[in-house]
Amino acid sequence: MDSGLTMQLPFIEPFDLVSTLESGQAHRWRKESHWYVGVIRGNLIKIKQGKFSVTFHSAPATEESIIPLISNYFRLEENLETIYMEINKDFHVASMIERYRGMRILCQEPWECMVAFICSANSNISRIGATMETLSEHFGKPITLDGITRYSFPNPYQLASATEAELRRLGLGFRAPYVAYATKAVAEGSLELETLRNFTYQEAKAKLMQISGIGPKIADCILIFSLDKLEAFPIDVWVRRALTEWYFEGRKVRDDILLQWAQQYFGPYAGYAQQYLFHGRRLQK
DNA sequence: GGTGCACCTGTTAC
DNA sequence: AGTAACAGGTGCA
Numbered sequence: 262m263d264s265g266l267t268m269q270l271p272f273i274e275p276f277d278l279v280s281t282l283e284s285g286q287a288h289r290w291r292k293e294s295h296w297y298v299g300v301i302r303g304n305l306i307k308i309k310q311g312k313f314s315v316t317f318h319s320a321p322a323t324e325e326s327i328i329p330l331i332s333n334y335f336r337l338e339e340n341l342e343t344i345y346m347e348i349n350k351d352f353h354v355a356s357m358i359e360r361y362r363g364m365r366i367l368c369q370e371p372w373e374c375m376v377a378f379i380c381s382a383n384s385n386i387s388r389i390g391a392t393m394e395t396l397s398e399h400f401g402k403p404i405t406l407d408g409i410t411r412y413s414f415p416n417p418y419q420l421a422s423a424t425e426a427e428l429r430r431l432g433l434g435f436r437a438p439y440v441a442y443a444t445k446a447v448a449e450g451s452l453e454l455e456t457l458r459n460f461t462y463q464e465a466k467a468k469l470m471q472i473s474g475i476g477p478k479i480a481d482c483i484l485i486f487s488l489d490k491l492e493a494f495p496i497d498v499w500v501r502r503a504l505t506e507w508y509f510e511g512r513k514v515r516d517d518i519l520l521q522w523a524q525q526y527f528g529p530y531a532g533y534a535q536q537y538l539f540h541g542r543r544l545q546k
Numbered sequence: 547g548g549t550g551c552a553c554c555t556g557t558t559a560c
Numbered sequence: 561a562g563t564a565a566c567a568g569g570t571g572c573a
Contacts, residue, residue: 378568385558386568387557434554474571476569478570479569479570
């Protein structure tokens with residue numbers, strides 16, 4: 262029953278599965294005994310990290326066939342040590358790197374990532390996950406693995422069958438019209454998310470912010486967590502606290518100024534610095 | 547061009 | 561148990 266495929270650690274060092282999955286990037290991973298269970302692009306995945314290896318099971322795709330997808334999702338080909346050297350500008354970052362060594366930025370499916378972060382506005386981690394699960398159960402397709410059943414995240418056409426009123430009933434609140442509108446834009450082809458990968462950071466961000474419900478913070482989340490823009494630097498309440506307390510002597514500084522400063526200070530991998538500062542500052546509350 | 551406030555409603559904090 | 565404040569922001573006055 263536990264005869265899954267094993268990946269050896271040397272291949273992916275450093276790697277911290279728990280920090281990666283519990284740092285607020287993805288919202289559908291659930292702990293089931295010693296496994297993390299979630300869905301990646303229509304595949305139900307069980308994954309756990311031992312001392313020397315990472316083990317996973319999958320369905321419907323076989324473990325062997327899904328290695329490239331897993332590798333892409335966790336950015337295993339990325340050299341973290343190089344990135345650490347780039348962003349390690351001071352003892353604040355250094356201590357977070359030391360504490361969460363191996364935490365990786367995920368590469369998620371842009372469409373799902375966009376919906377999740379539109380739903381994140383003025384909400385909380387727990388509720389965002391519940392919302393994503395509700396959408397999946399209502400509009401996705403069931404997938405079963407080792408007796409566990411979860412649902413795929415609905416594609417744009419599946420979710421387009423939901424009316425704004427229905428989304429409100431499912432608990433999206435004031436975000437319902439935003440999700441409905443963004444879904445329509447993707448389903449109709451006026452917003453081509455995958456194309457944004459070829460845009461510059463600024464161009465892609467401007468394009469995303471044309472969508473009602475997507476402001477600078479949510480645009481940056483979509484860009485860093487699904488579109489390979491590692492210079493994106495989402496400024497939420499925790500990052501704002503970390504930056505102003507640690508770098509601006511507690512002064513009140515506008516977000517656009519903070520963003521400009523952070524990208525200049527941390528460089529092309531600023532987004533990685535953001536993730537470590539965010540995670541560290543949020544857990545120390 | 548910058549600032550302040552309402553927004554749905556589930557969680558969390560007394 | 562019951563109530564109030566808050567929550568991974570954004571759009572609009």
